[in-house]
Amino acid sequence: MTKVLHAAITGRVQGVGYRAWVSREAERLALRGWVRNRRDGSVEAVFKGDEGALVRMLDECGRGPRGAKVDNVVATVVADEGWTKFSVLPTV
Numbered sequence: 001m002t003k004v005l006h007a008a009i010t011g012r013v014q015g016v017g018y019r020a021w022v023s024r025e026a027e028r029l030a031l032r033g034w035v036r037n038r039r040d041g042s043v044e045a046v047f048k049g050d051e052g053a054l055v056r057m058l059d060e061c062g063r064g065p066r067g068a069k070v071d072n073v074v075a076t077v078v079a080d081e082g083w084t085k086f087s088v089l090p091t092v
Helices: 018-028 051-063
Strands: 002-012 032-037 043-050 069-077 086-088
Touching: 002 051, 018 032, 018 043, 018 051, 018 086, 043 051, 051 069
Parallel strands: 032 086
Antiparallel strands: 002 043, 002 069, 032 043
């Protein structure tokens, strides 16, 4: 069953390649959606895929790439807006 989650990630997650890393991990897990930096220093992402892949992605987001220090990952269920690929979006 396909689900869609919005993740808000805080900590040292900018300037360490976090967005590119999320994109690679999401594509490896066959997820669709997007990731972007926020001006407040956090990262947010939307992941669409099967529940098992979503759980694995959230676990990975909690670890992050080398150089990151993740403090918190908060995920909420959101509506499916029809994402068909994974994208890195501009900072908001």
